[in-house]
Amino acid sequence: MIVWIILVPLIGALINGLVFATGFYKKVLGGDEHTEKSIVNIVGCGVVLISALISTYLFVHLLSLEPENRQMIQMLFEWIPSGEFTVSFELLFDTLSCVMALIVTWIGFFIHVYSIGYMHHDESYAKYFTYLNIFIFFMLILVLGDSFPLMFVGWEGVGLASYLLIGFWYGDPEKAYAGRKAFIVNRIGDFGFILGIFLIFFVFGSVNYQDVFGKALDPAFMSAVPAAVMTAIALLLFVGAVGKSAQIPLYVWLPDAMAGPTPVSALIHAATMVTAGVYMIARCNAIYSQSHTAQVIIVTIAALTAFFAASIALTQNDIKKVLAYSTISQLGYMFMGIGIGAYTAGLFHLVTHAFFKALLFLGSGSVIHALSGEQDIRNMGGLRRLIPVTAITFLVGTLAISGVPFLSGFFSKDNILGAVYEGGYTIQWLIGLITAVLTALYMGRLYLLTFEGKSSVSASVKDQIHESPYTMTIPLIILAVLSIFGGYMGVPEFMGELVGIHGTNLFDQFVSSSILLEPVETVVHHLLHLSHVTLILFSIAAAVIGIAIAFYLYYMRPLLPGKIAEGKNIEPVYKGSLNKWYVDELYDYIIVQPFTYLSNLASYFDLKYIDGSVNGVAGVVKEMALTLRAAQTGVLRGYATLMALGAIAILVFLIVWQSF
Amino acid sequence: MTISLSQIYFITRSNYLLFPLFSGGFKRLETVIFYVFAALCVAGALLVITHKNPVSSALSLVLTLFSTAVLFVLLQAHFVAVIQVLVYAGAIMVLFLFTVMFLNLTPEALKFDSRNMAFKGSLLLAVLLFVGYFAARGFQETFSHTLAIPSVSENFGTTEGVGKLLFTDYLLPFELTSILIVAAIIGVVAIAKRRES
Amino acid sequence: MGVSVEHYFVLSAILFVIGAYGVIARKNLLIVLMSLELMLNAANLAFVAFSRALNDMTGQVFMIMSITVAAAEVAVGLALVVAVYAHRESLDIDLLKMLKG
Numbered sequence A: 001m002i003v004w005i006i007l008v009p010l011i012g013a014l015i016n017g018l019v020f021a022t023g024f025y026k027k028v029l030g031g032d033e034h035t036e037k038s039i040v041n042i043v044g045c046g047v048v049l050i051s052a053l054i055s056t057y058l059f060v061h062l063l064s065l066e067p068e069n070r071q072m073i074q075m076l077f078e079w080i081p082s083g084e085f086t087v088s089f090e091l092l093f094d095t096l097s098c099v100m101a102l103i104v105t106w107i108g109f110f111i112h113v114y115s116i117g118y119m120h121h122d123e124s125y126a127k128y129f130t131y132l133n134i135f136i137f138f139m140l141i142l143v144l145g146d147s148f149p150l151m152f153v154g155w156e157g158v159g160l161a162s163y164l165l166i167g168f169w170y171g172d173p174e175k176a177y178a179g180r181k182a183f184i185v186n187r188i189g190d191f192g193f194i195l196g197i198f199l200i201f202f203v204f205g206s207v208n209y210q211d212v213f214g215k216a217l218d219p220a221f222m223s224a225v226p227a228a229v230m231t232a233i234a235l236l237l238f239v240g241a242v243g244k245s246a247q248i249p250l251y252v253w254l255p256d257a258m259a260g261p262t263p264v265s266a267l268i269h270a271a272t273m274v275t276a277g278v279y280m281i282a283r284c285n286a287i288y289s290q291s292h293t294a295q296v297i298i299v300t301i302a303a304l305t306a307f308f309a310a311s312i313a314l315t316q317n318d319i320k321k322v323l324a325y326s327t328i329s330q331l332g333y334m335f336m337g338i339g340i341g342a343y344t345a346g347l348f349h350l351v352t353h354a355f356f357k358a359l360l361f362l363g364s365g366s367v368i369h370a371l372s373g374e375q376d377i378r379n380m381g382g383l384r385r386l387i388p389v390t391a392i393t394f395l396v397g398t399l400a401i402s403g404v405p406f407l408s409g410f411f412s413k414d415n416i417l418g419a420v421y422e423g424g425y426t427i428q429w430l431i432g433l434i435t436a437v438l439t440a441l442y443m444g445r446l447y448l449l450t451f452e453g454k455s456s457v458s459a460s461v462k463d464q465i466h467e468s469p470y471t472m473t474i475p476l477i478i479l480a481v482l483s484i485f486g487g488y489m490g491v492p493e494f495m496g497e498l499v500g501i502h503g504t505n506l507f508d509q510f511v512s513s514s515i516l517l518e519p520v521e522t523v524v525h526h527l528l529h530l531s532h533v534t535l536i537l538f539s540i541a542a543a544v545i546g547i548a549i550a551f552y553l554y555y556m557r558p559l560l561p562g563k564i565a566e567g568k569n570i571e572p573v574y575k576g577s578l579n580k581w582y583v584d585e586l587y588d589y590i591i592v593q594p595f596t597y598l599s600n601l602a603s604y605f606d607l608k609y610i611d612g613s614v615n616g617v618a619g620v621v622k623e624m625a626l627t628l629r630a631a632q633t634g635v636l637r638g639y640a641t642l643m644a645l646g647a648i649a650i651l652v653f654l655i656v657w658q659s660f
Numbered sequence B: 001m002t003i004s005l006s007q008i009y010f011i012t013r014s015n016y017l018l019f020p021l022f023s024g025g026f027k028r029l030e031t032v033i034f035y036v037f038a039a040l041c042v043a044g045a046l047l048v049i050t051h052k053n054p055v056s057s058a059l060s061l062v063l064t065l066f067s068t069a070v071l072f073v074l075l076q077a078h079f080v081a082v083i084q085v086l087v088y089a090g091a092i093m094v095l096f097l098f099t100v101m102f103l104n105l106t107p108e109a110l111k112f113d114s115r116n117m118a119f120k121g122s123l124l125l126a127v128l129l130f131v132g133y134f135a136a137r138g139f140q141e142t143f144s145h146t147l148a149i150p151s152v153s154e155n156f157g158t159t160e161g162v163g164k165l166l167f168t169d170y171l172l173p174f175e176l177t178s179i180l181i182v183a184a185i186i187g188v189v190a191i192a193k194r195r196e197s
Numbered sequence C: 001m002g003v004s005v006e007h008y009f010v011l012s013a014i015l016f017v018i019g020a021y022g023v024i025a026r027k028n029l030l031i032v033l034m035s036l037e038l039m040l041n042a043a044n045l046a047f048v049a050f051s052r053a054l055n056d057m058t059g060q061v062f063m064i065m066s067i068t069v070a071a072a073e074v075a076v077g078l079a080l081v082v083a084v085y086a087h088r089e090s091l092d093i094d095l096l097k098m099l100k101g
Helices: A002-021 A033-063 A095-118 A125-144 A148-166 A173-204 A209-216 A227-244 A253-259 A262-271 A273-283 A292-313 A319-339 A343-370 A388-402 A408-422 A426-451 A470-490 A493-498 A506-514 A532-556 A560-566 A570-578 A580-629 A636-659 B005-014 B019-023 B026-050 B054-074 B078-103 B117-142 B159-167 B171-192 C005-025 C029-054 C058-088
Strands: A071-082 A085-094
Touching: A002 A033, A002 A071, A002 A085, A002 A125, A033 A071, A033 A085, A033 A095, A033 A125, A071 A148, A085 A095, A085 A125, A085 A148, A095 A125, A095 A262, A095 A273, A095 A343, A095 A470, A095 A506, A125 A148, A125 A262, A125 A273, A148 A173, A148 A227, A148 A253, A148 A262, A148 A273, A173 A209, A173 A227, A173 A253, A227 A273, A227 A292, A253 A262, A253 A319, A262 A273, A262 A319, A262 A343, A273 A319, A273 A343, A292 A319, A292 A426, A292 A580, A319 A343, A319 A408, A319 A426, A343 A388, A343 A408, A343 A470, A343 A506, A388 A408, A388 A426, A388 A470, A388 A532, A408 A426, A408 A470, A408 A532, A426 A532, A470 A506, A493 A532, A532 A560, A560 A570, A570 A580, A636 B117, A636 C005, B026 B054, B026 C005, B026 C029, B054 B078, B054 C005, B054 C029, B078 B159, B078 C029, B078 C058, B117 C005, B159 B171, B159 C058, B171 C058, C005 C029, C029 C058
Parallel strands: none
Antiparallel strands: A071 A085
């Protein structure tokens, strides 16, 4: 049963790809454009819907099981039967993968529906849906696989799908380079991932989750494994997560990935693919909970990433770039959560983030669509009355991500910050808090500049502004509803206690079935002794402060931000932030250019020497042939002479030989 | 048909020229005949390869073939000797001469064949001596026990003898040669046909 | 001094070499063909000599086959000579170089 979740999108991809994307339907079967689009829609969205329904059905089935037994395994076939190293194509549906599968399929479905409207005028319509289905297929393999190689298959597959979709409009070289950059940076992370898998096999003798985690939980086995090795495994796998989930230093591909169509950004770079790293660490909780060093490193990097990305998002003028950096920042939050061992907290934020970030991206896509392609927020403004549905849903998303109380983001973000504080990581908690302020600030800025205030829209575009079609607005509304109410499934325990309700954190209860090992409780020294309530108040304050500043700067005194940016001390900071702190330029200087130089060198060497020697061999043969050709004179008498001389020679030889 | 001893005796007795030939019996006659006609063979062969005019070469070849036929008689292969004269010297060489005359060659047309005899002649001589010496040595060792020509059966070399073999043991090759001749005829006609251009 | 069978072999060898030389040294196509005949004749002589030495008439039968083949070969060869002469107006064997290369 589980296998159908992944097979159905694959079938959809094959149908869309082979029949429609190749032009077979149009050219050979003589179909018309309209019918083709209809069929592609139904197939493309339908298969994802089917996957979603199957996942939901299995989710309900899981609920009917005892919490300890909430897992289903389906083995399909022996994939690599190689002596000691056997890998089966086995699918695992436990609570963790259930949550991921639900997110991927349902949000994927909404985005597919949205794409119908968004990509309506695109000429490579069928190809787009094919790639989307391929992505869903691989993402599902990633989350449903029961072994590391299988996860890696999904890992690479979504990297491929991401590359294809980012560079979808490859006619523009910039967009193609963006796709290439994403793939290459991902690859660097994958290198660490593979080394991690090798080490796992070396230590545990297997790459199957059941075997590896079973041994990891066994104290007798683990006593023979040095702590440094576990840390090494954890960090190597984390390198992969850094690449895929865009943390420092491998985040640089995500902002460039905005070159792809907006629904792609929503699906892949907000809700699903970039969360693969989070899923991976949550899945390997048995390993991470045993390495305190790795945890410290993860939390620190995550906190820095969150702050760093937020600092860039403050000044960006492209609506999608702001959201991209926001994604990186929020991913930092997620890693903070799972880094310290609060796996369910991190995963909960993953879920809520999927809701409101997808919402925000789709909303921005709606704005871009309404403005006929305009993406610079300096050329927007005053759109609220013109595209009300988009505006309202976008506002909901903004509030949710800022952590406004009682929306989903509030619960999840606070969960994380609370857990970070409890774990004793006060510095990181502080960074997270400041980042929360910044988050509210830049998101408020984004909303206000786009929808409120005086309109800076160019005149030609203004007449064309229209609300998006139903296929685009309905997903927005659904996601907005989820952003508002989705948080209530994961209300932190202590909040529930405050109002006298026990067991409010349903999410945690559900997912913890898959969390095999909680981190060891270490004695923590809190720098400040704050209670839970105080922490909540701090979070709320952060959100309020951020929104207030944004409101002041961008609504009440719209000209003020410009003046601040020009201030003597502020200007270099502003410029730095606007230019992403010149990280791309740094990478280019240190890494890209030397590599390009080396590549050119290798290319030259290859062409001149290796090709040359191969050609040289051919040349030698040719020369020899030309020389030997001289023997073919065509003169019969010459041939006869040679034959006679040869016969005489043989005769002589025989006679001489006989006489000895 | 053999000459009776008495007839020979009388001829030799009364003819001083022929006396040396026949005094030792047939042996001496055979040796003389052999050397004479062997010399003629070689002479004819040399003439074939030295003449410029193909007609002269053809006639020299006839001489060689005829001498070879005599040598066949000496070897008591009578049937084959007659065949040699009839077919080889008689038909093939006639064909050669036909063609030569048909081509109507002028001395101008034969000018290209510079013979360059001096150097090549010595080369030939050397090769001849070489081959001859070794051939003699080799065969001497093989057939040293048959210094004298061995006796042969009654039917050896006669038409009856050869014919019997030809139509019993070697019937297949015999028939195949006839096919070969037919093929040759067709080939010749096809090649030499005057084309309407 | 008797003549033994070896003398015939030596003679055959000499004739053969003379014939071979003729094939190599002469440029006239007709002379080449005649030299070829000379070689065949030398071989026939050897056949018959062996037949006499071994008291087996197979040699003579084979010699008849050899004559037949020689006849066929001469016929075709002369037809070719005629064709070549008609085409090239010359009997120079060195002009037939189209197998060069």
